[in-house]
Amino acid sequence: MxxxxxxxxxxxxxxxxxxxxxxxxxxxxxxxxxxxxxxxxxxxxxxxxxxxxxxxxxxxxxxxxxxxxxxxxxxxxxxxxxxxxxxxxxxEEDLLLLLDAVAWRFNMKQEPPCYEDKTVGEIRAFILATHAYDAFQQNNWIKGIELLEEAAQAVQDISPIFSARLLSEAASTKQSLGMVDKQLIELYKTALKLIEQSPFEDMRAELTFQLGTAYQELADGNKTYYQEAIKCYNKALKTFRKDQYPENYAMIHMNLALSYIAMPPNAHNYQLKNAMAIQSLREALRYLDKEIHRDLWCSATINLANALQYAKSSHIEDNLWEAVALYEDVLKVRRKETDPHGYARLVANQGTALSHLGAFSSAVPKLTEAKQIFKELGDKESAKVVEDMLQEIRMKQEELSKQ
Known part of the structure; x- marks a missing residue:
């Protein structure tokens, strides 16, 4: 052997x-x-x-x-x-344990095999990982994550790629549970370091993308973390090219845009970061199919419309009309019955864009509808924001009537 x-x-x-x-x-x-x-x-x-x-x-x-x-x-x-x-x-011996671990994964055994302390290396790591998956099936997420990390440690010096795969599973599980902290960042970084000399470019790009999402989730206004996320996404794009990986390419550009939008602005970067966000959202939409990726398509379209509405540009009116049209595209597929809150926000945003254009006769019905839905949902704060917009329109209409 x-x-x-x-x-x-x-x-x-x-x-x-x-x-x-x-x-x-x-x-x-x-x-x-x-x-x-x-x-x-x-x-x-x-x-x-x-x-x-x-x-x-x-x-x-x-x-x-x-x-x-x-x-x-x-x-x-x-x-x-x-x-x-x-x-x-x-x-015999360790390979019998390995066989039973595989049999458990194929649902041929009710429990993973017990393992001796003398079991070492890649076989110990495989069996520990099997116990981790068993813990996940029992919703014991913390134990499962700890077992994956122990498995990764057991094999790190002899099989770095296997160790990295185990760490990436532990990290993605933590992230899916909302356990986003500096330790999660270090998990992804360790996994990436273990595979930096490997030929697995897709794995490296996927981990880099995931590291970016961890930075983005952790940022909460931290400019440095948004910058790190953007670096990760741009690095991942070198592998996930649009001609070979259109879905990955679109997803990365979605996250790039959201990072630019959320990054705290200053006097020097506001216009640039908004322009970069718009560019990334346009790229994402080129490779998102409205039918296949409906939720992602809706999200990208709404974010693009929002970014256009508040972009400082010499083509403000053009941007606003494009935003109105984009909101309308989403309204064709998003129903009030299935997502009343989302629908109301969408209608309110469209009404706001129309009001900025001075198209008050079109804006008022939209804003009135949004206010009514917010009131029905008990969202007094959003209803108040829309009412303030309606009040502002009424004042402007009065001024115009006096001219």
Missing amino acids: LKRQPIGVFPGTAGFFLLPPIDHADTIMPSLLQGFMPKPCPKEWQFFLAAIEGEPVERVEELLPETPEGHFNRFILYPEKEYYEKAKSML
Whole structure:
């Protein structure tokens, strides 16, 4: 048996495979654990290369060697009882624990295997991660995160990519639970440092994007954090190009825009940051499909309309009419019945843009409708803001009538 195994290094099925021993494996394994396949690939490991390259399952099976590792891998390809029993009869010690951990992930075992303290390295990390997923299934999120971090620590020195994948899972789970703090930032940074020499560009870009979102969520008016988020998003865009990853590209530009909008302004940067936000929102909308990404499309369109409405420009009137049209586009798909608050804000924003244009006869019905919905929802503050706008329009209409 090889002393080290590349479990958890490569994405997909290959991340579960075991490799049979070959001559000079010790010299190959360090770079393999960093994600680099040896060239040429040893004959005994051709099945592994086939899996990494996405060849059909049947082709991968053809290449499996008749070794204990080969039977373990056949169970990965076909998680059925007969293949489990065959692999079990040929494996021993830590690999038996690993087999049962995989069986649990395939819902063939009710509980993950217990593990001895002597279990070390990548196998210990895999089993600890399995216990983490079990904790998540029981909604024990804190325990699961702690187990993932322990697993990452157990394998960090020997399999940095596997460690980084475990840390990224822990970090994304924390973030999804709203546990956004400086420790989360450090988790993402540690994971990124572990993969900085690896060939996994997509993984690096995804982690960089996630780090950006963590900075953005934590910012709360902190200009430095917004700047760090923007740096992360621009770095991620170098990999997530619009021609290959249109959805990722659009999502990053959405976040870029929101960072620019939220960044505290000063006398020098207000106009520039608003212009950058508008540019990013336009880019996002070029690659968001209204039907497929409806919520994201609505959000980007509304944010663009809002940014245009308050942009300082020599084309203020053009911007305002474009904002009115964008609000109208969203109103065609957003219903009062499903989201009354969102609908009321949208109508109020459109009414405000119309009032800035002096189109009072169109603005007043919009603002009146918005005020009524806010009152029905018990949102007195928003209703008061709209009423103040209506009062301002009435005063302007009186002035005009006197001229």
